Amino acid sequence: MRTAYTVDRIRAAEQALMAQLPPGTLMQRAAAGLATACADFLGGCYGAEVVVVAGTGDNGGDALYAGARLARRGARVSAIVLDQAKVHRGGVAALTTAGGWVLAPDEYATAIAGADLVLDGIVGIGGKPGLRPPADRVLDLVEEHAVPVVAVDVPSGIDVDTGETPARHVRAELTVTFGAHKIGLLVDPGATAAGLVHLVDIGLGPYLGEPDVEALQADDVAERLPEPSRASHKYSRGVVGVVAGSEQYTGAAVLAVGGAVAGPVGMVRYVGPPEPTRYVRARWPDVVCGEGRVQAWVVGSGLGDDPARADEVRRILASGLPVLVDADGLRHLPERCEGPVLLTPHEGELARLLGVEREAVTARRLHYARAAAARWNATVLLKGATTVVAAPDGRVRVNTVSVPWVATAGSGDVLSGVCGSLLAAGLDPLEAGSVGAYLHQTAGVLASRGGPITADDLARAVPAAYRMLLGGDE
Numbered sequence: 001m002r003t004a005y006t007v008d009r010i011r012a013a014e015q016a017l018m019a020q021l022p023p024g025t026l027m028q029r030a031a032a033g034l035a036t037a038c039a040d041f042l043g044g045c046y047g048a049e050v051v052v053v054a055g056t057g058d059n060g061g062d063a064l065y066a067g068a069r070l071a072r073r074g075a076r077v078s079a080i081v082l083d084q085a086k087v088h089r090g091g092v093a094a095l096t097t098a099g100g101w102v103l104a105p106d107e108y109a110t111a112i113a114g115a116d117l118v119l120d121g122i123v124g125i126g127g128k129p130g131l132r133p134p135a136d137r138v139l140d141l142v143e144e145h146a147v148p149v150v151a152v153d154v155p156s157g158i159d160v161d162t163g164e165t166p167a168r169h170v171r172a173e174l175t176v177t178f179g180a181h182k183i184g185l186l187v188d189p190g191a192t193a194a195g196l197v198h199l200v201d202i203g204l205g206p207y208l209g210e211p212d213v214e215a216l217q218a219d220d221v222a223e224r225l226p227e228p229s230r231a232s233h234k235y236s237r238g239v240v241g242v243v244a245g246s247e248q249y250t251g252a253a254v255l256a257v258g259g260a261v262a263g264p265v266g267m268v269r270y271v272g273p274p275e276p277t278r279y280v281r282a283r284w285p286d287v288v289c290g291e292g293r294v295q296a297w298v299v300g301s302g303l304g305d306d307p308a309r310a311d312e313v314r315r316i317l318a319s320g321l322p323v324l325v326d327a328d329g330l331r332h333l334p335e336r337c338e339g340p341v342l343l344t345p346h347e348g349e350l351a352r353l354l355g356v357e358r359e360a361v362t363a364r365r366l367h368y369a370r371a372a373a374a375r376w377n378a379t380v381l382l383k384g385a386t387t388v389v390a391a392p393d394g395r396v397r398v399n400t401v402s403v404p405w406v407a408t409a410g411s412g413d414v415l416s417g418v419c420g421s422l423l424a425a426g427l428d429p430l431e432a433g434s435v436g437a438y439l440h441q442t443a444g445v446l447a448s449r450g451g452p453i454t455a456d457d458l459a460r461a462v463p464a465a466y467r468m469l470l471g472g473d474e
């Protein structure tokens with residue numbers, strides 16, 4: 001499990017650990033891990049040109065001490081000190097002793113133009129979003145010359161607790177973070193700004209407590225994927241009912257059912273008008289068409305605006321059974337949901353639900369997913385490159401496995417079927433949403449292999465992804 005914490009929790013853990021250790025120990029642990037990660041990034045230190053950009057806090061200190069270590073290994077390391085009066089003195093002394101030097105402002109452009117790597121030590125967890133002068137002018141030069149950036153702890157300028165980027169910020173290829181993941185490294189747009197994230201263990205673990213945000217990894221997903229036992233039969237494995245598609249949108253029915261049959265349930269029921277029913281029957285002979293008992297429902301994709309289907313959605317939502325509500329179904333939510341409900345909007349749908357602009361949701365994904373979960377008393381899975389799943393009790397999971405080719409028409413219909421199948425097999429909405437999102441993206445990896453895919457390819461790849469995660473044969 002990848003776990004992320006608020007800045008306050010990380011600060012508290014840092015205080016508790018620091019009380020046990022000689023002063024400066026944590027900064028040296030951080031700098032050592034950072035220097036090793038930079039050396040790996042560069043593919044060796046000797047002769048590499050490194051520019052450290054050091055702000056006024058300990059983040060700058062980490063960067064300067066790491067610069068000193070790289071200089072001792074043969075790199076040519078210079079530093080841009082953003083404020084001479086407030087810079088970490090020990091860090092500057094260590095760098096100059098190791099053979100590095102501090103640049104004068106008229107040397108910045110030439111040094112950055114010739115750099116193999118820029119180390120972003122402008123601000124860390126003490127930073128407010130945005131960059132102040134002269135950091136913004138230095139970033140102009142870095143971007144103009146397209147120099148790769150390794151961010152120290154966080155990419156400077158992001159909102160560390162939310163991943164929001166309301167103002168100018170660094171875009172890193174690699175972020176080397178200390179002690180624990182910060183929420184802003186896992187949630188977009190901050191996650192994208194961070195690039196790859198490498199965690200350096202500095203010993204905070206025992207002091208951190210419960211995480212604020214979690215991201216499942218392959219072994220966590222494998223533990224949660226339902227598997228039948230020898231005693232299982234089709235009903236005990238779970239039955240999922242799918243209410244999707246219409247005369248106009250027949251594909252939504254086929255794709256949502258395709259996701260559902262690829263999941264762990266023993267049986268799928270489809271309930272819909274004649275035309276999509278014909279398509280579903282032709283494609284999935286194992287699917288039972290018509291009403292009957294189920295353990296969970298998937299409702300919503302491609303329903304159109306038939307009032308009878310809207311009533312059906314309301315009736316299902318009032319049944320108390322676990323329900324996944326997607327797309328058109330989201331227009332028929334009650335004032336507050338009762339029972340286990342998983343809503344799966346994309347950003348535009350969530351914006352409509354909450355009465356805000358789509359851009360606002362893009363900018364504040366975690367905030368609006370949490371707000372909707374609290375508002376409707378339901379778990380909200382906000383689709384996107386880093387999927388956010390927020391439960392009404394405040395727990396949050398994000399999915400960081402992301403394949404851009406998965407963003408294709410009908411992909412969400414497949415996801416709804418997969419997650420609904422997991423709900424019917426007994427997972428609660430937070431588990432079904434987070435496991436389903438991981439499974440869906442893993443299917444995307446297998447189907448795409450670096451090229452374009454259709455939603456149908458995705459559904460067909462789900463069983464192989466399931467098998468792979470369970471450790472079965474390829």
Ligand SMILES: NC(=O)C1=CN([C@@H]2O[C@H](COP(=O)(O)OP(=O)(O)OC[C@H]3O[C@@H](n4cnc5c(N)ncnc54)[C@H](OP(=O)(O)O)[C@@H]3O)[C@@H](O)[C@H]2O)[C@@H](O)CC1
Binds near residue numbers: 030060062124
């Ligand atoms: N936690 C741990 O266990 C460990 C933490 N360690 C390291 O310590 C780092 C935290 O250090 P920190 O507390 O000194 O704060 P930091 O982020 O360097 O910057 C604060 C300074 O920046 C300024 N400033 C603020 N916003 C700004 C902006 N937008 N643009 C420009 N400037 C801005 C602000 O100035 P002020 O607003 O006060 O004028 C303040 O002086 C942490 O990220 C990690 O790298 C490791 O060494 C070891 C273990």
Ligand SMILES: [K+]
Binds near residue numbers: 059152153155
């Ligand atoms: K930084």
